[in-house]
Amino acid sequence: MKIIHIVRQFRPSVGGLEDYVENLAREQLAAGHRVLVITLDTDFQTDETLPARANYDGLEVQRVSWRFSRRYSLCRLDMATLNAVDIVHVHAIDFFVDYLAAMKRLGAFTAPLLVSTHGGFFHTAKNQRLKQLFFRTVTRATLSMADAVLSCSTNDQALFSSISKQAQLVNNGIRLRKFGALADVERGNDIVYLGRFSSNKRMPWLIQAYAALSNPRGKLKIIGRSKTGDTSTLVALIEQLGCADRVELVLDVGDDVIAHHLATARFTVSASEYEGFGLGVVELMSYGLVPLLCSAPPSFNDFVRDSQSGQLFDYQFQDFERAYERLIGQWNPSAANAAVLYAEQFSWVSVAQDIFSVYERVLASTSSRKGRAA
Template sequence: MTNPAAPLSILHVIRQFLPNRGGLEDVAANLAREQARLGHRVRVVTLDRLFSEPDRRLPARERLESIDIERIPYVGSSRYPLAPSVFRHLDDADIVHVHAIDFFFDAFALAKPFHRRPMVVTTQGGFFHTPAHARLKALWFAGPTRVSVRAYEAVVACSESDARLFGPITPGGVTVIPNGVDLDKFAGAASPEPRRALLTLGRFSHNKRLDRLLATMQTLGPGWRLRICGVPYDVSAEALTGEIDRLGLTGSVTLHLGLDVPAIRDLIGQSSLFVSASEYEGFGLALIEALSAGLIPVAHPNDAFACFGEHHPSITLTDFADAPGAAAAIRGAYDRLESGAIVPGAEDLSEYRWSSVAARYVATYEAALARTRPVVAATAA
């Protein structure tokens, strides 16, 4: 893609960002980097405390990994943090890109008559990551979310499952742009020889169903190892350690907290299979990273993973609610790897490259701006 004649001033708004690590944070950071590389002015506004460390306040302004970050205070729950000072950070933004369906999404929609900025939102799974408070969530989605979505020039779903969810409440339709993935970060890092070693990657949250992975490990028995790599979220490291000890898995399951990329590559190099029992994913970034590394995925058939399974034949889908069945699926995937029936790294993942994804987002921004220009001109007249 060639740079547009006039570089855009892009403001990304996201509740958690660097130095926190997670799928949503990685997506926003990589998109911001690529847009800056294309010559756009890019800023990120986020909250000034990590939900995993609520007592530590981060710098109000910081530049990390070539990204300008502005952090603001909040009150209330991490589920719906209130941060009204976000409107002081609009500056000269041509476009506001909100990541996820939360306070920022609703607040920018409500204040649209005052700030008048063109807006794009990426759905990132909405707020249905767990079945908790399902009735309240359904009512909120049918009410406030349905109203808020009308204020956005573009609604971007990061998966087909998100498109099915948001399509019925979005008058102008939903654009599907799969999340980008840094395919070089872990490229070819998996163990060159098959090992009975599993790795799961992501934040420790209830929807990831790490408890079911542990039950599956019990069923697999001796000779298998599981490395759980990520950061605490609404499941603590202490709770996981206690459950590992209770199940007698201390010798075969290990936790690895907050590792940097080289350290994660080292763990991948000791592993052959990626496993995830997650019940809900907005996109499923870790699974694509696993494929790029040459790991063989065995995953729960949530909507996002089931969609990947239709396009990538090396993925094995199994219901992790059935520990014996999941264990059998893992053994089967390992046997196919060992026999050469599965070739690691053979999948075509080019559609997830950030250069392609960033270009599609910039095109979405420009279309949004084009739709608002006549309105601005009429208002000025």
């Protein structure tokens, strides 16, 4: 099968969406399919303009120029290239989806179109009324042209099924123990955040909440790339609060350093107010890190409830402290094992097969429609 994945950002940019597309593409390559990733020619984390083509260990990448906004990047795609493949799979709800749906209406784009939701465009509260209007009008019309809509979480399924009969739940996949094996060392009570520093992650609040704990048992280690948010604000806040002894920023480090910090920790944390899923949390759960999560994202509630491991908190420092104390007091090897077992159900081997089953169903339906038309 010939497959094209289209995503706004890809390697060398790093993040949950980039990981998702690469892991899915590699599973498909390993299964013998021909795969191409189409993305923009700018790394938004560094502002670097990237070459038009790249090859990452056999995975072909084609980059296109763009204009207008990083959130809604306008560009042109070669319809002949897209029409020559079996499946075009677009990731996230942005210009690419609207553009290809319009081309489908005009008859210029004829390949089957699949869309993965990845949380839509509701990650922040900014312009919510305008977003809701766009979602109920343009996005509804756009998704009516898709052959399948893959909701990446129960939250996305509830959201997108309200505007698309095609929406179906196919949970995110994760790369289990993606940073390699951990050293066999004694774990302490450190708690790790790993991911972007975008505004929806509420990093300043998390630092303040941890700094306000009356009896922290270990360090909060915040690990990520400095280009993914306003890290200078986080540095200044730690200095202002005088909490450098309990909050540590770990920036721009390799997998071996990340693995070292995971090996000495027992917990993972996120104060994010919105998540399409929460890949980073489940990835760390695969190492046995027990989660301490904000209750705002529905998927975070699922993680704690379904794994029977971890604690939830609201946006109040006292509630955070109560949840933290329960987390520390209830930790045992069984809690860590429960986190691992929960994460394993999201293995890319099984998720890629679920997605491929959707591909096959779409192709069969498309062939049937063409047969009736003939």
